[in-house]
Amino acid sequence: MSKPGDFDAVRKDIAAQLHRPGYDDGSAGPVFVRLAWHSSGTYDAESDTGGSNGAGMRYEAEGGDPANAGLQHGRAFLEPIKEKHPWITYSDLWTLAGVVAIKELGGPDIPWKGGRTDLVDDSKVPPRGRLPDGAQGADHLRFIFYRMGFNDQEIVALAGGHNLGRCHGDRSGFEGPWVTNPTRFSNSFFKLLLQLDWQPRKLANGMSQFVYVDPDAAEDEEPLMMLPTDMALKTDEAFAPWVKKYAEDKDLFFDHFSKAFAKLIELGIQRDEKGVVINTDNKLGGYVSAPKKSNVATGPPKPKGPLRPRL
Numbered sequence: 001m002s003k004p005g006d007f008d009a010v011r012k013d014i015a016a017q018l019h020r021p022g023y024d025d026g027s028a029g030p031v032f033v034r035l036a037w038h039s040s041g042t043y044d045a046e047s048d049t050g051g052s053n054g055a056g057m058r059y060e061a062e063g064g065d066p067a068n069a070g071l072q073h074g075r076a077f078l079e080p081i082k083e084k085h086p087w088i089t090y091s092d093l094w095t096l097a098g099v100v101a102i103k104e105l106g107g108p109d110i111p112w113k114g115g116r117t118d119l120v121d122d123s124k125v126p127p128r129g130r131l132p133d134g135a136q137g138a139d140h141l142r143f144i145f146y147r148m149g150f151n152d153q154e155i156v157a158l159a160g161g162h163n164l165g166r167c168h169g170d171r172s173g174f175e176g177p178w179v180t181n182p183t184r185f186s187n188s189f190f191k192l193l194l195q196l197d198w199q200p201r202k203l204a205n206g207m208s209q210f211v212y213v214d215p216d217a218a219e220d221e222e223p224l225m226m227l228p229t230d231m232a233l234k235t236d237e238a239f240a241p242w243v244k245k246y247a248e249d250k251d252l253f254f255d256h257f258s259k260a261f262a263k264l265i266e267l268g269i270q271r272d273e274k275g276v277v278i279n280t281d282n283k284l285g286g287y288v289s290a291p292k293k294s295n296v297a298t299g300p301p302k303p304k305g306p307l308r309p310r311l
């Protein structure tokens with residue numbers, strides 16, 4: 001048990017949890033990044049609801065959203081840390097895990113402040129359908145990200161999160177990694193998006209994505225993939241110049257990604273002039289951490305069809 005508020009101790013323990021031989025590409029980092037993003041990406045600026053405060057994914061209403069399929073692994077990987085530092089809220093732990101993972105996997109420093117509170121019941125869990133659907137295009141991306149308060153440049157920067165990790169047939173229904181080294185944060189995603197010859201492919205489950213089949217690859221080698229939403233970044237007039245800039249200039253991408261991700265995890269968090277969170281979502285008030293939920297990755301029952309979120 002660390003001293004309450006000793007976030008550096010938590011950071012160290014998160015970093016030590018990343019190495020996972022036998023899980024995906026050997027790191028829990030990508031799923032931590034997605035957990036941080038999905039816990040924050042429910043924000044709606046107009047109604048000032050959703051966002052990372054609350055950690056609503058502990059409840060079936062949000063955790064069982066098909067858009068969040070697979071994130072139970074990330075949450076379960078973080079349980080030993082919650083146990084060791086019970087004073088930290090889940091909402092702080094999940095956002096911090098994303099920030100630590102990005103840094104440890106070679107990405108930029110991302111400013112992070114603690115103080116989020118956890119909801120005490122599911123009455124303020126945001127409605128489903130607020131997260132993006134990879135099967136769609138540029139209009140959909142704008143609809144989703146403008147709602148949170150992002151602009152076109154920030155959308156492209158954030159989409160660079162796909163330098164990490166992979167799609168899983170049993171989670172989203174899409175299949176494969178975006179880059180050849182999915183546990184190293186870089187600007188490869190943008191380079192490959194522009195350079196490779198992406199071909200549409202219909203999967204056995206009926207989903208459509210884009211793949212690059214390397215003619216020199218061994219037969220059992222997994223092709224790289226792009227989602228329809230990723231491809232929209234290079235065909236849309238306003239998104240495309242940013243894809244080009246980020247492909248050419250890794251430092252610029254890291255700088256813009258860091259700023260956009262820091263903004264993402266602060267959406268809906270209200271702080272006073274000293275930086276203390278003043279959100280009143282948690283009726284108990286103050287810095288209140290929710291009790292532990294589970295040590296194991298439990299999720300919604302497996303749906304029969306593809307897990308694509310229906311909007």
Ligand code: HEM
Nearest residue numbers: 030031033034037132133134158161165166167168171172
């Ligand atoms: C632009 C709209 C976005 C769409 C449509 C989208 C869609 C997806 C989909 C379908 C997956 C595969 C999930 C699975 O099967 O496990 C995925 C994974 C991932 N996404 Fe996104 N995403 C978007 C934005 C972002 C953003 C903003 C970030 C972070 C900055 C991000 C980070 C990730 C990561 C790290 C993974 C890999 C997770 C893993 O390996 O388990 N995505 N995304």
